[in-house]
Amino acid sequence: MFPETAQCLKAAAPLFSQTVLLKDLSRLSTHGGGSHLQARRHLSISRCLTTKVRPVRTPRERVEIPGLEAVTYGEKMHYVPGLSKPFHPQWERSYKDPGHYRSPPAHEMPLFKDRSCFVFNQRTSALEGVLQALWLTKTKLIPSLPPQLLSLSENPANQIPDQDERVQNAIKHARFWDTTEERPGKERYSNTMMVNLLHLCATLQSSHPAIGRRIQAEKCSLATTWKRGEDLFQIRGQNGLLHTCMDPLPEVSGKQEVSDTADHVLETFYPVSPTINLQKVNVYKEEINCSGFRDDYPYPHAHTLFFLEGADANCKLRPDQFRAKMLMFTFGNALVRAQKLYGPQRVLDRPVTVQAVGTNGRIFQFMVFQLNTTDLSGDDGIKNQVWLDEDVELYDFAKVRPLIKRKQVKVPAGLAGYKPEVFSKFLSLYLHGAV
Amino acid sequence: MMALSCLTRALRSMTLSQPALLSSQGVAQTKLAPHVTGVVLNQCRGFLTTASLKQNKTQWKLREKYTIKPIGMKKTGGRDYTGKVRTHGIGGGHKQKYRMIDFQRLRYEPTKVDQPFDEKVVEVRYDPCRSANIAMVAGGSRMRWIIATENMQPGDVIKTSAVIGRMAVSANEGDAYPLGALPVGSLVNNLEIQPGKGSEYIRAAGTSGVLLRKVNGTAIIQLPSKQQVQVLETCMVTVGRVSNIDHNKRIIGKAGRNRWLGIRPSSGLWQRKGGWAGRKIKPLPPMKVYVNLPSISAS
16 A cells, blocks of 8 residues: 555545544555455555655654643534644454454463463474484483384284285385376375375284274364473374274383483584574463363374375475474374373373384385483483384386387386385384283 | 545535635635534545556565565666656666565674674575675574675684783684774775774775774774775774675676666767766875864863
8 A cells, every 4th residue: 555645535524424434444455465465456645656765764652641732623614724633443343353453462362471482383493403402301212113013014924915016016015006197196095005004004904903002183173282392392283194092002122221311412503503493482371271072082192103205385394304293293192191190390200102114205214212311301311212224215216208218118017116125114113002 | 545535525516516725724624614523525626546656665675574585675876856867877686585684793682682693604605686605593582684794605614702901812703803802904895984883994895904903992994995084993894805705806798698687778979978988096195084083172
């Protein structure tokens, strides 16, 4: 909105009705630069439109003196030089209209606090990636999956009949057959592949009845708080796909290993502070601890979280940042459970274990997180543990058309380079706790 | 909506027999003063219709909060706020996004004022808006873009300090110090003329100034144009040459590359060369002093 037009229109106030003028001025000024993309007919009173815009000085502050009331020209209905400008209080609707609601500024909100809080949400891209997430969650990283998990899938009783063939069919369905177009897009095939693999694992329910004590849930909101040093941290967001179970997962590492983590020193990354890239808020609910379910939910224990890289189209995370996001949300789910069961700020006798699988349709990241302590304020003491298997490829290529260079087929069409051990890891994570 | 109501009011006034008022606003107001304000009045001024008026307002430059996200830019084509060409030879070219560069190197975080701080270089990349490369640095809880120096690599740690000690600091390339803390003869760039204002000099690719001497509270620097400048010694400056040192050795190669850069061809009109043409050999201009030195008054 041109300031000059605004001034002219304000001066010509008697020509138009007052309320229309103020409403339009305020509405047009809040639009800012939004609606100015197209050329608009500018209908105004005749005066030059291309003059330089003078900077608007803030109007003189109005001082109310109780004994002396200013004589205004409001009653005269027209401007009189010498009399002061009448003051009209901002009109407010007497009823609540959700279509025209302006939120108050941050410091007037009821939940405003002086102490700021750092929030990690689904779109946060941590600069230091997994290192930053490890520091924030006070965790020790073990770069491979625990061996007792891997041995689960080697047992022939735990394998699906025709496992390799069925998995390859599942991949082909997700990558080739699931569309009427030439090839399905990445979001679609990664989602379909996840669903297909889970379905394959669930076919073992006939031989493993404990699988029936689990349920899937999507888009449940997670919120939890913890203190680290002098800063307050929160995780808030919606979990993508969550498997919950009636019974908690057994702990992965024994008491000896847990007490050995006390000697581990967390890696810092000076000069970058661990709060970098986290959203700093002053309006938040203190001590919020919400798993997304009510307390009487029959499947309260989080078993596995599934993350898809293409879930949020606006947010593209690098592999390191994606793993950090997996770690933070797994930690969040474990922390919510622990705080509900045992209360805040203590070392847990029975560690809480949560698993996570992240994929982009071809490359998988497997994670097992064990929460040993909720006492996260200091840097010393028992740490949590995470076993992370990063960047395992389920297959090399899934090409619709073969890659031909110089009349030689480099990569044939169809599925190429399938690796069966990756699905056995997936299956062992799935069967953990049900065997 | 507002425009539409103006239009309908104007058109309604045209249909009525009363002539439209073209005199000054004061006459209109005095004439219509007895009317009640709530009534929509018949008189309305003649209206102008002009399209594309938003073009002369640079709305994209109005953002106040700093961000590292690139901002979409609108090209002006050499036109000023009146819409006429003010600078010839500008127009077209590849679309560019503006990255907000923080030229004030000594910007403390809100909680840690007056403490020298380190920053880590995260990324060094090409900037379409300038000849030098830019570097994303992260320090504390914030990230910002700065002009990269010659040998800056991702992973370097650069220091910024405002402390002037008695001994000169042995500065590494990329660090920022006040002029009073640097040894004489060091190559510097991103020079501030007034302390705290932000650097305005020596920012182009491959340029560097030389700290010539330090004279009681001020320092004299030679700019890349050999002009000498005297500034306060508390002005911040970064050490080293600006990145992209081979920028002046590049060959454009074809007219099309100039057009990609947004440079339109110059006028083909042959003009008789007068006194303005040709190489000039002049003595250096006197040293420019940006310090308010106390004047010596004869007592």
